[in-house]
Amino acid sequence: MEEDQNLVSLSLLNDEQDQKLLEKISNKSKKIFKIVFPNNKQLIKYKIYNRKEKSLEELSKKFVRCLIDYDEKIICLDQITEELGVERRRIYDIINILESLQVVKRKCKNKYSWSGFKTIYQTIEQYANKQANFDMISHKREKSLEVLSAGFIKLFMQQKSIWTLEEAAKYLGNEVDQNKLKTKVRRLYDIANVLKSIGLIKKTHLVSSKKPAFQWVGKEGLKQFQHNLKQQEQKNKAQETKENVIIQPTPQNQNVNKPDSFNTYNSYFGKCIDLLIQQQLNDRKQQTEQKIKEQNQNQVTVITPKLRKTYTIIPPRVTTPKKALSITPKKNQSNSHTPNNNKTVVGSLIGKFNQNI
DNA sequence: GAATCCCGCCAGCGT
DNA sequence: ACGCTGGCGGGATTC
Structure with a gap:
């Protein structure tokens, strides 16, 4: 279609x-x-x-769309790769970022679990209550997308609601090397796109400098995302029926x-x-x-x-x-x-x- | 020219 | 060995 x-x-x-x-x-x-x-x-x-069609954001949406109806599901990497017709590598990106929301977890080789939207809400709650100090989440490597994503989310939840990616990159670890910083910004783009894809954050601009930035939307955004998805599903069904007549x-x-x-x-x-x-x-x-x-x-x-x-x-x-x-x-x-x-x-x-x- | 980020190389790790 | 993971940055594309 x-x-x-x-x-x-x-x-x-x-x-x-x-x-x-x-x-x-x-x-x-x-x-x-x-x-x-x-x-x-x-x-x-x-x-x-x-290019847009291939963006992480789009892909992430598609990924989640496949899972929206499930409270629990085992994701088979091969299968989802096939289904979305995409490089395996990209799925890792999405999964790694979603891991920071605890909604996806690695089970074993080739298998990840999805635990439903309620988990995302819960995780956000945990981020909000600083005491839930799960930044040590897993024994993941320091530079993993998951850890970086978790850090990024915490910035929103615990510091302020609008961040420039460069600003965030500087804040997350004290990178001096310009190249390293640049790389971190690249990764933050990836993360931002996935978070944006499910409505948790949105693109905006700093009022002062007009620089592009991202703003936390949180649960409301997520809810909206779910709503839209459902609505779209309905529309598609309607469209199908219409075409059948035609x-x-x-x-x-x-x-x-x-x-x-x-x-x-x-x-x-x-x-x-x-x-x-x-x-x-x-x-x-x-x-x-x-x-x-x-x-x-x-x-x-x-x-x-x-x-x-x-x-x-x-x-x-x-x-x-x-x-x-x-x-x-x-x-x-x-x-x-x-x-x-x-x-x-x-x-x-x-x-x-x-x-x- | 700056912002964005796709793409895939290749290293590290578990089996 | 080998295949699964995923860090990483070149450079294309979009703004």
Whole structure:
């Protein structure tokens, strides 16, 4: 769903506009699939690199989203890594920071426990009551993210509610070496992002110097976070139902069941496009100015005004003359639609399209 | 130019 | 050995 938002399809070799687009795509963008047409024209679909999407904050949100319904759960590292489609290393970052809230604990190799939001509330309480002196938490190494995070939280709870990261870094240990300090600030960014992801702190600015800083929000923020998550879940469910209704193919499509010429393809796709646009118009009337561009017989591309999103519709394989297409092995199930009847094609195209909007 | 922080190398440690 | 952990800082990206 959301994941598809930054997909871009390019037909290379002939189209200057596409070439320009390609230049815009950072080399970190992931190639989802490529199709080579008989005339050597290529269709390549990219997932645009998006730094924000990869941020610890986002990842942390996703991580917690997986766990929100549980009061207790064993987290399997391999599993969660797979589920979130992310480097193992990043999960450690999140886990280490959440450990400072006691909500996650290492059980054994590959396994951590999650003990529910109530634990976070309790831990915050403990931080507030200084006597709960669990800064010696575990026998963790001095420089661990967990210890640093605990220290950071304590600054908020026990000193003042707004901190610049640099300020906090200086306060947490008396670092003189500028490089070491810089490193500590880097780590505090990591920590701040995770704490922010669950609403415990928020980004702000110092009134005096206007310097960027972080402010403690605490339980209220956490509560809000939980609330939002729940609400979002509801919305998603509603959206799903809505899409299910939309996906019904219209009767007129009966007559494009067996296209046997490219003209028929075109009319078939034309109808698809009509449907798609109609659909989009229904959904968001004003802002949907669509430009339609036909590439070659085998594909139709719908380009949204801002060029950011180009949705490409691939014809069903069954209707394609032998050897007309060669498709490189797919890495992603999202491109694996090769439905065997046109009704479902229309349905799945619309579904796909809606996902992409 | 400063702020932000992704990314992945590689060391340390447990098995 | 070997694989799991996670410290660390280069340098890309965003503000």
